[in-house]
Amino acid sequence: MPRPTASGHHGRVTANRTRRPTIVDVAAHAGVSKSLVSLALRGDDGVGAATRDRILRSAAELGYRLNAQARALVQGRTGQIGVVVTDLRNPYHAEVALGVEEAAESEGLGTFLANGRRDPARLAAHVEAMIGHNVEGLVVVSSRVDPDILAAAADRLPVVVVGRPETRTPGVDSVANDDAAGAGLAAEHLIALGHKDIAYATASNRPAARSRLLGYETALAAAGLRPRVHRLPDAHRRDAVDALLDSGATAVMANNDVLAVECLGRAHERGLAVPERLALTGYDDTELAARAWPRLTSVDQHRPLLGATALALLASRLGGRTEDRHEIIPPTLVPRASTVP
């Protein structure tokens, strides 16, 4: 196949795009061999200063850009890690990803981000695609990826899951917030404020929700109080919230901020003063909590730290660790006006 004749044209603001220049083009332009170009571009000394300048000038003039894939192919490494998240619309995931990115950046690693959009099949496909793109490690910010997929991935590269999957996968590290402790903090906070009738509201029954429930029950038991759990399913949410508000509880711990804010809105509509008649706590410390009125007491899982920890686990695997690790990050209570008048 004859090589397409390189046109002399290389306009900057032209729709007339030319073939992407390679080091061979730069070499020809500068009148040297292609290996010299490679060395010069990477700043290797062992290239004369004059030659190097000439090469760099040629590269700039031609608009040369390194082809990362070609380099990765020969070097056998890409310097990239993959981050696959359940749903980027959820700021929780976005902030964990942020933590991963920042930590990766300071390790000199790039990040490919993929969004599963809540579809397990798509999540699995993204995991596979990441491996296909030769990432050097994978952070899965999701509790919905099939363990088989994770195991297969972990057979090729370090994999760490952020969150609480239904089961742990051998060979896969994990990082999670200490849900039981977080719920305990919120419960103890309410108990300390003198509440005797504290209800727990959740829409989910997944591992994280179960752990939080456990923390709630433990704290109440320790104070000799009776736990009371309300399921708030997506359907009939309104009725379930009303039932909760009518239950006589003076405080409600919600499994997350969205649920809490929903209860808050309904309390307003029914004229229930918050926190005087009803104290409310959320979980996650999202923007929603910080901007609700009254501002919502919540539990901060330290999302960026979750992400940074995930990257640290990846790094230590890359450094040779072989035994599995499961990190638990202690959360923090953020008291606000929804509990403290």
Added chain:
Amino acid sequence: MPRPTASGHHGRVTANRTRRPTIVDVAAHAGVSKSLVSLALRGDDGVGAATRDRILRSAAELGYRLNAQARALVQGRTGQIGVVVTDLRNPYHAEVALGVEEAAESEGLGTFLANGRRDPARLAAHVEAMIGHNVEGLVVVSSRVDPDILAAAADRLPVVVVGRPETRTPGVDSVANDDAAGAGLAAEHLIALGHKDIAYATASNRPAARSRLLGYETALAAAGLRPRVHRLPDAHRRDAVDALLDSGATAVMANNDVLAVECLGRAHERGLAVPERLALTGYDDTELAARAWPRLTSVDQHRPLLGATALALLASRLGGRTEDRHEIIPPTLVPRASTVP
């Protein structure tokens, strides 16, 4: 360099990772040539059924995965597009990206996502990195990328900006919400409700904010009302909001939902009934608006559509279009309880 001896081991749940198998390994395992493996894996007919089965079985057994980079190198295309956003923590960006992704997926294109974290230098670096990874098109969900960077990128591949940059860059397509129309909708809504004293609140003076202001002023002028603009800088926000609430306005249009929710909270604190004493509108129709109390009237820019439109522009450039296009998406008013009792 002698090739590392391929160990026979290929355990699934072992930390003992082996060299990644290539088509050569699969070929050896199946007792055929590597080209036959390549054909079989891509489902080319011209491979006997029995042979193909044997090859596929070998591939599965070895845990073979296609090396996307190697394929891209030889094919000259990656089938990937790049999406670079200002800040993924902002759900606006996340949802635009979502729209791009979905549209790309249905075109058979994969997506690399990169997060600029509000840093123009990092945004620029991501744009460059995307080109290095040989994406076939680039969507920049940001109004902060230097025009020179965009121009240089557009010289190599199709580039479309979502949002309102300070200046348009020749060779770069764009998609934006019709800010003036959106602000007009909100203003007309308030005017129709009988408000005579409508203030406009903004913290920004960037192009999008300026367009919204223009739409506001135009609508008020048409109704013979006097416009009144309040700047709410990040510093002294509280005082500025108080001044706004004390100004005698019966309605406030905020430049975005965050600002609106801030005014809303302060109104609650000062006992101003919303919407009876003060009507409020936001912009963006974020989750914040939908969950505030009372629920906030806002303007929906149709974020996923912005993203999908960006991808359509990319696709038509890839199809050969050379003249620039600038799409404007009409927004929609979402009336809620913060204006309508």
Added chain:
DNA sequence: GTGAAAGCGCTAACAC
């Protein structure tokens, strides 16, 4: 200092 040559994993043209 500089250049020639081999090879990363894959595809595609062409022979057998």
Added chain:
DNA sequence: GTGTTAGCGCTTTCAC
């Protein structure tokens, strides 16, 4: 049907 070969853009010995 099947195998051989060249080559994508780059890095990396190894000679000169």
